[in-house]
Amino acid sequence: MKLLASPASPYARKVRVVLAEKHIDCEIHMVDVQPVDNPVVAHNPLGKLPTLLLDDGTAIYDSRVIVEFLDHVSPIGRLIPEENRERIAVHRWEALADGVLDAGALLRAESLRPRQEQSEAWMARQRGKIERGLAQMAHDLGDHAWCHHDRYSLADIALGCCLGWLEFRRPGDVEWRGKFAPLARHLDKLSQRPAFANTVPR
Ligand SMILES: N[C@@H](CCC(=O)N[C@@H](CS)C(=O)NCC(=O)O)C(=O)O
Structure with missing residues (x-):
């Protein structure tokens, strides 16, 4: 898994904190989304960070969807209740x-x-x-x-x-x-x- 993020983005930080709290391995790539042809657009038509790239090429966005996904990837330290x-x-x-x-x-x-x-x-x-x-x-x-x-x-x-x-x-x-x-x-x-x-x- 690869996370496209930026050091200032609070939405990407939410995902980075969840990854760390749940001890999930993930490459983190810092990207600049200011240029119109930024590298995120190839994966996410909205061109926004964070975008998570799965090993099969699937791109997941936005931060709320990513954290929901990650909470189910590992049972360690569940952050979202089931009920x-x-x-x-x-x-x-x-x-x-x-x-x-x-x-x-x-x-x-x-x-x-x-x-x-x-x-x-x-x-x-x-x-x-x-x-x-x-x-x-x-x-x-x-x-x-x-x-x-x-x-x-x-x-x-x-x-x-x-x-x-x-x-x-x-x-x-x-x-x-x-x-x-x-x-x-x-x-x-x-x-x-x-x-x-x-x-x-x-
Ligand atoms: N609702 C989105 C918001 C994401 C967002 O707005 N990210 C900003 C960075 S903090 C961004 O990528 N902006 C670039 C743009 O809107 O073109 C989420 O939770 O992921």
């Missing part, structure tokens, strides 16, 4: 964390455009999604040890990758550490895990 409501609860965390990232990426892209072309209304819309998403996750996490019930799961990994990227890119200078203490505490705790420490975005 329907439990599984959906973990995927809901993931959808929220990824959704905050999506809004963060849009906010960042807009802020990199020439000042006179930037839409304040569009940026405020994305900022609202980020702030509401973080508020919901901080409320749900509260003073619990883990996002979902009493064990480490994909929900924690998705949240950690989301917060790590916010800290790295600071889209729109959204100040979240002071405002959402449970999230700051959780990121600090997750950062101690080798799977997170070895994949810090850069």
Whole structure:
């Protein structure tokens, strides 16, 4: 298996953390997706990272599909529960964390455009999604040890990758550490895990 990734991508980091936590061997190729004819397009029409290439040539995307696949590749340290409501609860965390990232990426892209072309209304819309998403996750996490019930799961990994990227890119200078203490505490705790420490975005 080969994973096409980039050192800064939070979605690819989610997959890299899952690979490490589950001790799955996989070659990781860092690719630049900025050029129009980048090497990902040959495997994924969307040209996005992460893309996982299986040994038979099958390409799997996006990150949510890849992590679901990987969790079944090895029974070691299951990260997604089997039971329907439990599984959906973990995927809901993931959808929220990824959704905050999506809004963060849009906010960042807009802020990199020439000042006179930037839409304040569009940026405020994305900022609202980020702030509401973080508020919901901080409320749900509260003073619990883990996002979902009493064990480490994909929900924690998705949240950690989301917060790590916010800290790295600071889209729109959204100040979240002071405002959402449970999230700051959780990121600090997750950062101690080798799977997170070895994949810090850069
Ligand atoms: N929903 C996708 C998002 C993937 C994504 O947007 N990846 C970015 C890198 S962080 C990318 O490849 N962007 C290149 C592009 O959109 O052309 C996932 O979870 O995998």
